[in-house]
Amino acid sequence: MVQQYDAIAVRDADIERVMGPYRKRVEMPSLLRALGPVEGACVLDVGCGSGEYTRMLRRQGASQVVEVDVSAPMVAEARRAEEREPVGVRYEVHDFATLPVLGEFSAAVAVAVLHYADNRRTLARMCERICANLAPSGRLLALVGNPQRPTDIPLANGFLVHRPMHIRDADTYTISVPTLPPTALHVHYWACRTLEDVLLSSGFADVVREPLQGLADGDGGDEPVNLLLSARKG
Ligand SMILES: C[S@@+](CC[C@H](N)C(=O)[O-])C[C@H]1O[C@@H](n2cnc3c(N)ncnc32)[C@H](O)[C@@H]1O
Numbered sequence: 001m002v003q004q005y006d007a008i009a010v011r012d013a014d015i016e017r018v019m020g021p022y023r024k025r026v027e028m029p030s031l032l033r034a035l036g037p038v039e040g041a042c043v044l045d046v047g048c049g050s051g052e053y054t055r056m057l058r059r060q061g062a063s064q065v066v067e068v069d070v071s072a073p074m075v076a077e078a079r080r081a082e083e084r085e086p087v088g089v090r091y092e093v094h095d096f097a098t099l100p101v102l103g104e105f106s107a108a109v110a111v112a113v114l115h116y117a118d119n120r121r122t123l124a125r126m127c128e129r130i131c132a133n134l135a136p137s138g139r140l141l142a143l144v145g146n147p148q149r150p151t152d153i154p155l156a157n158g159f160l161v162h163r164p165m166h167i168r169d170a171d172t173y174t175i176s177v178p179t180l181p182p183t184a185l186h187v188h189y190w191a192c193r194t195l196e197d198v199l200l201s202s203g204f205a206d207v208v209r210e211p212l213q214g215l216a217d218g219d220g221g222d223e224p225v226n227l228l229l230s231a232r233k234g
Helices: 002-035 052-059 072-084 120-131 190-200
Strands: 044-047 064-069 088-092 105-111 135-146 158-160 172-179 183-188 204-211 226-233
Touching: 002 052, 002 072, 002 135, 002 158, 002 204, 002 226, 044 052, 052 064, 052 072, 052 105, 052 204, 064 072, 072 088, 105 120, 105 226, 120 190, 135 204, 183 226, 190 204, 190 226
Parallel strands: 044 064, 044 105, 064 088, 105 135
Antiparallel strands: 135 226, 158 172, 172 183, 204 226
C-alpha cells in the first residue's frame, strides 16, 4: 500500500484534474457543512495526500492544521504546494495506525483513507489513534468508500468501482480513475455496520452518516462513490 501511493504521487495533478470538480462541488462543501464553524479550530488531516483538504481547512480559518501521511512522496507533494502557496500547515510522515499523540485537536478529517486498512485490527488501530489525538468531544469526519456503490458503472467523470461479487469485510476491490494513463487504486471493502462498530469500540460515539450536498446527475444517484461519516470522541 505504501508503494501504491509512493508511485501515485507523480500522478497527483492528473488525479486532481479528474476528481477535483467533484471534490470541490460535493466533498468539500459537505465536509465543511458537517464540521460546522472552522474558524479557530485545530484540525488533524490523516492520510492527507498532497494536502488539498489541509490547505482548504487552513484557508477557511482553522488556526492550526497538521497533516500526516504514510507516503513520504505524497507529503513531499504537499510541501511543494506549501512552498508555492504558503498557508502555514505542519506536515509529518506517519502511518496513522501507529500515530503518536501530536496534539489535542478539535477535529480530525480522514478523506478517502480508512479503506486502506487491510484488516479489522488495523482499521481499529487507525480509529483509536485518531481518537487519541482528539480533545474531549472532538469530531472525526471521514469520507469512506461507499460499500453500496454498484460495481462497473462509471460515473460521469469516468471514475469506476470494480468490486467482486459476494465481497466481505477487508476484501480488496479496485477503483479506476481515468487519468492518462488510467490509475488503478486497490482498496478494502468495509460494510457501514463494521465501520460504525469499529468507531464505537475505538472510543467514538454518535456515529452518523452526514448528507452529501451538491450531487448532480452522473454522480451515482443514491449511491455516490463515497459516504461521509461523522463521530464524536465519547
Ligand atoms: C486517496 S488518497 C487521499 C488523500 C487526501 N485525503 C485527499 O483526499 O486529497 C489516500 C491517502 O492515504 C494515505 N494513507 C493510506 N494509508 C495510510 C496510513 N495507514 N497512514 C497514513 N496515510 C495513509 C495514502 O498515502 C494516500 O496519500
